[in-house]
Amino acid sequence: MARLTKDSLSTIPAEARPTIDTPGVGIVHLGVGAFHRAHQAVYTEDAIAAGGGDWAIAEVAPNSTAVVDAMRAQDGLFSVTSLSGAGARTRVIAAVGRVLHAPSERSAVTGLLADPAIRVVTLTVTEKAYQPGSAMVKLLVDGIRARIIAGAPPLAVVSCDNLPSNGSQLRALIAEAVELPKTVTFPRTMVDRIVPASTDQTYALVRNALGVEDQAAVEAEPYKQWVIEDAFPGGRPAWDLAGAVLTDDVAPWEQLKLRTLNGVHSTVAYLGAVAGYETIADALRMPGLTDVLRQFIADEIAQSFTPPPGVSVVEYGDEVLERFADPAVRYRTVQVAMDGSQKLPYRVLRTVLDSRARGLSPRVGALVVAAWMRFAEGTADDGTALPLNDPMAPQIKAKLAASGSVVDQLLSLREIFPAELAADEEFRSLVHEWYRALTAHGVRATLSAIGGAS
Numbered sequence: 001m002a003r004l005t006k007d008s009l010s011t012i013p014a015e016a017r018p019t020i021d022t023p024g025v026g027i028v029h030l031g032v033g034a035f036h037r038a039h040q041a042v043y044t045e046d047a048i049a050a051g052g053g054d055w056a057i058a059e060v061a062p063n064s065t066a067v068v069d070a071m072r073a074q075d076g077l078f079s080v081t082s083l084s085g086a087g088a089r090t091r092v093i094a095a096v097g098r099v100l101h102a103p104s105e106r107s108a109v110t111g112l113l114a115d116p117a118i119r120v121v122t123l124t125v126t127e128k129a130y131q132p133g134s135a136m137v138k139l140l141v142d143g144i145r146a147r148i149i150a151g152a153p154p155l156a157v158v159s160c161d162n163l164p165s166n167g168s169q170l171r172a173l174i175a176e177a178v179e180l181p182k183t184v185t186f187p188r189t190m191v192d193r194i195v196p197a198s199t200d201q202t203y204a205l206v207r208n209a210l211g212v213e214d215q216a217a218v219e220a221e222p223y224k225q226w227v228i229e230d231a232f233p234g235g236r237p238a239w240d241l242a243g244a245v246l247t248d249d250v251a252p253w254e255q256l257k258l259r260t261l262n263g264v265h266s267t268v269a270y271l272g273a274v275a276g277y278e279t280i281a282d283a284l285r286m287p288g289l290t291d292v293l294r295q296f297i298a299d300e301i302a303q304s305f306t307p308p309p310g311v312s313v314v315e316y317g318d319e320v321l322e323r324f325a326d327p328a329v330r331y332r333t334v335q336v337a338m339d340g341s342q343k344l345p346y347r348v349l350r351t352v353l354d355s356r357a358r359g360l361s362p363r364v365g366a367l368v369v370a371a372w373m374r375f376a377e378g379t380a381d382d383g384t385a386l387p388l389n390d391p392m393a394p395q396i397k398a399k400l401a402a403s404g405s406v407v408d409q410l411l412s413l414r415e416i417f418p419a420e421l422a423a424d425e426e427f428r429s430l431v432h433e434w435y436r437a438l439t440a441h442g443v444r445a446t447l448s449a450i451g452g453a454s
């Protein structure tokens with residue numbers, strides 16, 4: 001079967017063809033993962049179609065050469081399939097102008113970061129990359145230094161990772177190494193679209209829909225949202241015309257999404273993986289789980305922050321549960337569960353701390369922590385092995401191997417559990433209680449007992 005390329009575009013169904021001819025490059029993106037392709041690349045294609053401009057994307061892969069090879073062989077083209085119970089729609093995106101591999105083409109990447117034609121840098125490099133002196137930080141620092149030497153043309157560096165205050169966190173990491181001119185900004189964003197890792201099913205779906213082979217294909221839910229702080233000194237694509245919300249205040253949107261959607265996603269992931277469910281949608285069918293999640297949303301998450309004006313956290317949470325429950329979106333529980341040490345603090349522990357400050361009981365928050373502990377132990381309730389894919393795996397495993405209670409050992413990991421929380425007797429005793437129940441009876445029986453008791 002022919003490969004997806006500019007030459008083969010005339011053979012695919014007209015409604016799936018790109019809506020633009022790739023213009024000049026104006027954006028560098030670091031981290032060519034599935035999410036970027038299904039989110040920022042789609043918004044950018046639609047923004048170019050609606051508002052024009054030289055805003056094509058130069059993709060920079062920080063690690064793998066596989067995605068670089070696949071996209072180069074396809075002239076930068078790839079497809080995005082929106083999947084839901086209602087059906088599938090595949091479209092090809094032509095917003096990518098160049099593809100580079102950071103480790104082997106470092107000077108080309110730093111040269112590009114200094115190029116005045118580049119006015120925006122975006123990133124999706126996962127939470128764990130935001131560490132002082134990481135390869136991603138060093139690359140950006142070198143690029144910004146080269147840009148300063150070139151006269152510091154204006155630049156916005158936009159983190160699109162799931163992190164609280166993502167823009168300020170990134171700025172702080174870069175500012176440790178280079179004095180930042182006012183012409184470089186770090187807008188904060190809230191990004192949302194459920195994009196599971198591509199599988200053979202994704203590639204087969206595209207072969208059927210388009211009649212070509214696409215090795216960079218991604219699939220996603222139809223829903224997408226992007227709230228961006230409007231701080232672009234060198235201009236930006238007309239993302240607003242593509243449906244993004246440009247605002248001065250991203251914070252309430254970010255809290256809403258990270259605490260509700262991501263907090264609940266992680267909850268389903270840990271309980272679901274330990275109970276033996278492969279996907280988030282499958283896990284949601286576990287008796288009692290939806291009731292517990294609704295309690296979590298209404299009694300703890302919604303009490304922990306002030307949502308954007310006019311938004312009900314409970315209604316938003318109901319919509320999130322509907323999105324998660326769509327069986328067409330096959331997000332694996334173990335994928336959402338990975339890197340828990342990086343995710344738990346902002347997805348769940350901040351909710352617990354803020355609701356404790358308001359005098360509330362962290363009942364479900366403590367259950368999530370106990371479920372993460374059971375997951376970290378590496379076996380499901382039926383004895384199947386579970387992968388601990390986490391940058392802190394060595395420290396977590398060392399705590400698990402130490403003598404004493406698993407709960408006390410893991411709560412002593414200060415990088416995850418702040419001292420204030422670990423010292424909170426009510427929280428501690430609830431985590432102990434849930435951990436005992438999960439260990440003695442398993443997830444399903446524990447959830448059924450909650451249902452029976454409420």
Ligand SMILES: NC(=O)c1ccc[n+]([C@@H]2O[C@H](COP(=O)([O-])OP(=O)(O)OC[C@H]3O[C@@H](n4cnc5c(N)ncnc54)[C@H](O)[C@@H]3O)[C@@H](O)[C@H]2O)c1
Nearest residue numbers: 031032033034035062063124125126129161162193194195
């Ligand atoms: N997938 C989603 O549903 C979704 C939705 C919203 C936000 N996000 C954000 O996007 C991120 C990436 O998700 P994805 O689905 O594209 O994952 P992915 O596994 O497809 O891609 C991850 C990308 O991050 C890069 N990366 C990984 N570790 C890195 C490191 N230490 N330094 C630099 N780069 C590194 C990889 O090279 C790859 O390009 C998530 O961590 C999250 O912050 C994802």
Ligand SMILES: O=P(O)(O)OC[C@@H](O)[C@@H](O)[C@H](O)[C@H](O)CO
Nearest residue numbers: 162191192193194195262265336
């Ligand atoms: O992408 P991660 O690893 O940060 O988190 C896994 C999921 O919770 C996440 O990707 C959600 O699907 C996403 O944040 C929805 O917008």
